[in-house]
Amino acid sequence: MNEIEITSGRMNPQIDPHLSIWGWEIPLYLFLGGLVAGLLFFSCLFYIRGEKDKYPTAVKKAVLLTFPLLGIGMLALFLDLSHKLYVWRFYTALRLESPMSWRSWTLFIIMPLSLLWSLTWVQDVWPNFNWPWHRLQALINRTRKFQLPMAWILLIGALVLGMYTGILLSAFNARPFWNTAIMGPLFLTSGLSTGTAFIILLSNSAEERSFFSKLDMIIIGMELFLIIHLFMGFLASTQVHIEAAHLFLGGSYTASFWIFVVGLGLILPLIIEVLELKGYHISVKLPAVLVLLGGLILRFIVVDAGQTSRWLYKFME
Numbered sequence: 001m002n003e004i005e006i007t008s009g010r011m012n013p014q015i016d017p018h019l020s021i022w023g024w025e026i027p028l029y030l031f032l033g034g035l036v037a038g039l040l041f042f043s044c045l046f047y048i049r050g051e052k053d054k055y056p057t058a059v060k061k062a063v064l065l066t067f068p069l070l071g072i073g074m075l076a077l078f079l080d081l082s083h084k085l086y087v088w089r090f091y092t093a094l095r096l097e098s099p100m101s102w103r104s105w106t107l108f109i110i111m112p113l114s115l116l117w118s119l120t121w122v123q124d125v126w127p128n129f130n131w132p133w134h135r136l137q138a139l140i141n142r143t144r145k146f147q148l149p150m151a152w153i154l155l156i157g158a159l160v161l162g163m164y165t166g167i168l169l170s171a172f173n174a175r176p177f178w179n180t181a182i183m184g185p186l187f188l189t190s191g192l193s194t195g196t197a198f199i200i201l202l203s204n205s206a207e208e209r210s211f212f213s214k215l216d217m218i219i220i221g222m223e224l225f226l227i228i229h230l231f232m233g234f235l236a237s238t239q240v241h242i243e244a245a246h247l248f249l250g251g252s253y254t255a256s257f258w259i260f261v262v263g264l265g266l267i268l269p270l271i272i273e274v275l276e277l278k279g280y281h282i283s284v285k286l287p288a289v290l291v292l293l294g295g296l297i298l299r300f301i302v303v304d305a306g307q308t309s310r311w312l313y314k315f316m317e
Contacts, residue, residue, distance in 0.1 A: 022080065022307060024300070025076040026076075026303055027304075028076045029076045029077045030165045030303070031073075031295060031296045031299045032072055033162075034190055034191025035069060035194045035198060035292075036073070036114070036161065037159070037162030037165075037191045038158075038162065038191045038192045038195020038198070039058075039066050039195045039198060040066055040110075040117075040155075041192065042062075042192075042195055043059050043060075043151075044154045044155040045155060047151045048155065054208075055211070056124075056208070057203035057205065057208055058199045058212070061121075061202055061203075063114075063121060064121065064122065066118055067111070067115045070110070071111075074107065074111075106157065106160055109153075110158075114154065116150065117154055120143055159188065162187065162188035162192065163185070163188045164184070165187045165191065166183035166184035167184040169183050169187075169306055172306070175309055176238075176240040176244040176309045177234075177241075177244035177247065177302075177305050177306045177308075177309035189223045190223055192219050193216060193219045193223060193295065194295040196213075196288075197287070197288035197295075199212050200288040201285055201289070213273050213276065213277075213284055217277075220291070223266060224262070231245050231248065231249070243309070244305075244309040247305050247308065256297070257301050261294050261298045264290055264294060265290055265291060265294015265295065266291075270287075272286060272287040272290075273287050
């Protein structure tokens with residue numbers, strides 16, 4: 001039997017020789033969405049646990065930036081749209097089988113709730129701050145009475161948002177590198193890690209920084225486990241998935257991924273945090289910055305590599 005390879009004569013821009021539809025806007029949005037998910041998760045979690053005064057940066061301070069960060073992410077998402085005037089049509093229907101529909105409605109719920117949640121902590125962070133409008137002050141005072149149910153809703157919403165950023169990619173069956181169930185947990189874990197790093201950067205409490213540094217060590221360990229499991233799954237799967245894995249195992253993304261994401265973004269921060277735990281005087285901000293940069297580079301590489309990976313159709317006669 002002879003092998004026949006069927007090739008097409010088409011040459012469509014941004015599709016051939018490989019997909020290149022998504023630019024910088026999507027990975028930036030995925031990074032900011034994961035970061036916001038991490039910040040909201042820890043804020044709500046420790047509020048529910050009654051530890052808002054023990055971890056004030058996580059619960060009250062860092063969360064003030066969630067709404068503007070998510071707003072920047074949504075602006076990047078809007079810039080990526082080809083038909084910007086029709087963005088409202090995302091909200092005319094809810095399609096449970098559509099990742100885009102899940103994205104739209106998740107953001108539709110989280111955006112206003114994250115704003116209200118952050119506004120309830122403004123006067124805790126700045127005690128002398130006075131709202132310019134009495135009605136706004138009254139609204140915030142009433143909102144504070146519902147902080148507990150808001151915390152539960154946002155806690156669940158943060159997990160959905162963090163997981164969804166990976167599920168959005170994994171739903172594309174035609175892109176072998178994205179098409180794995182590990183992508184959702186990996187992006188959620190990375191979002192939690194960047195959230196802890198962001199809290200460490202903002203915190204002035206040595207106790208709070210120490211706690212989140214230890215927590216970040218655990219999360220980094222989980223992220224490394226998921227990355228290893230990701231490539232083990234690819235190498236034990238179909239030929240196209242093996243070829244997708246080889247993009248990172250000797251292919252064009254090998255150096256950038258293993259040096260900048262795994263090496264500088266995960267392993268080096270982990271080593272620094274271990275040394276700090278053993279008593280070495282190292283700035284906790286260094287591993288936090290490395291984790292944030294690693295999380296950002298991870299999104300750019302994964303989005304680009306997924307568009308490069310593809311199915312090659314071969315038929316046997």
